[in-house]
């Protein structure tokens with residue numbers, strides 16, 4: 001357990017620095033657990049499935065709340081449009097598929113029926129990022145944050161581990177409005193604990209630092225923490241910000257990172273173009289310009305491979321983050 | 334066109350080779366889709382071995398027939414058929430789904446041009462087939478377009494837009510072949526989202542409909558030949574298949590949709606397939 005405090009509140013983080021025996025759980029499991037809890041709490045919470053009940057972890061909900069579960073087959077546009085209808089009659093539908101297809105295939109339905117129309121539909125985008133692995137580029141969503149964050153009214157959340165994904169699922173079920181929750185397939189490190197607070201729209205400082213701020217989201221927050229540990233050995237003090245809410249982004253936390261540290265590295269399992277890091281850059285450019293380095297997929301498609309191999313290949317491993325941080329610090333001038 | 338018994342036997346043996354290649358590739362990959370790949374082995378063998386106008390040594394041949402695999406997840410059957418009909422060495426199948434391989438988890442045209450198009454996201458093949466068939470008509474060319482689709486792809490809206498369009502343009506150079514195995518990821522197609530009466534749906538969209546046992550090589554070839562004779566309409570062949578065909582413990586079990594055999598399971602499968610092969614040869 002590492003005792004980090006933020007605004008006087010302790011974050012109760014897991015001991016994240018021991019890479020060898022850290023507990024690993026897929027973030028999608030957190031979604032599955034959160035969904036069951038949300039469904040048991042409120043019978044208006046529905047789960048609509050497009051032929052991926054096990055992969056998206058809707059299976060437990062199907063068992064626990066059978067009357068609130070709807071299967072529609074391989075039809076992601078229907079998923080959104082039908083959920084819009086259900087939501088306008090007071091239901092709170094969670095719709096799930098791979099992020100590539102929902103919201104990938106259903107983008108215009110999301111824009112019109114969920115966002116412009118302001119309906120209370122919740123998208124769960126599973127298997128996001130290159131860490132999907134052997135399925136290859138067709139199934140590796142690395143543009144989904146971009147296409148969701150650009151739509152007005154959307155809330156976009158990318159939690160850092162399974163425990164936080166569960167909390168996010170519950171919080172997003174309770175807020176009113178269109179939502180995109182993104183999570184991944186593979187096991188990833190648990191960095192928070194049950195007691196770690198979670199609030200939509202509020203970034204969390206997981207590690208204090210003054211030379212450079214590493215602003216990360218999703219499962220790569222763990223890599224950011226390990227990178228910060230490495231940087232400390234070289235005398236560089238790195239702040240690590242878990243920037244789980246991509247929209248609406250915590251402007252104050254980003255501006256503070258720029259002012260306090262004078263350099264930023266953004267880290268996401270997504271195209272660097274138009275993703276979380278781009279939003280950070282927009283905020284920084286408008287408020288307090290400092291050098292920024294971007295870790296993510298560099299305008300390329302993914303490919304088949306082992307998940308860890310792909311994270312390294314696409315420059316999102318710890319070494320790449322350390323190098324980017326050093327470069328950002330050097331650019332301070 | 335009716336093939337000699339000898340030629341038919343040869344194709345059946347090839348289909349067996351294709352199945353063995355699928356098992357080896359999936360086992361080596363450690364992930365991937367078994368059921369649909371195995372159940373389309375006879376049809377892919379018929380296509381590459383007898384139906385298609387193609388040349389593995391000249392994949393850019395402008396007058397080649399186009400074969401599109403819409404349900405890209407059953408890539409192993411296409412890869413194995415391609416390897417067994419001379420597109421690349423059979424050993425390359427063991428690179429399936431691995432980093433740097435041309436045999437991506439789902440087919441990609443940029444890495445392996447002979448697959449004609451990138452697929453995996455369901456429901457997109459027929460629409461591209463319509464475009465290709467229209468191009469052939471515009472250019473007054475006689476090459477044909479074959480689109481292999483799964484049954485669950487009929488839950489995707491785009492597929493129906495394409496069906497309607499093929500009817501409108503009377504694309505008799507377009508043939509759709511459906512892997513009617515009645516399974517999808519979450520269970521039976523008829524429980525998840527009923528498709529029947531499937532043939533009637535095509536008929537009402539102005540298609541000519543055929544049905545065939547997807548594991549009867551002679552019938553497959555005969556039906557495709559009949560479908561090729563149809564004028565003024567697109568044609569569809571509903572191929573009734575058994576998911577996992579050829580491997581006893583997989584047959585009919587939807588849970589094999591997206592699982593590979595492990596080492597032991599692969600050995601059992603290869604033993605069964607080898608016995609099948611000997612049976613095919615003994616019947617000559």
Ligand SMILES: Cc1ncc(C[n+]2csc(CCOP(=O)(O)OP(=O)(O)O)c2C)c(N)n1
Nearest residue numbers: 051369453454455483484485516517518590
């Ligand atoms: C647009 C889209 N949505 C979801 C998926 C995930 N997926 C892969 S295969 C499949 C359905 C499987 O059924 P079928 O296509 O009939 O193939 P079979 O199991 O018979 O091989 C689904 C939903 C996908 N590939 N594309």
Ligand SMILES: [Mg+2]
Nearest residue numbers: 484485516517
């Ligand atoms: Mg099927």
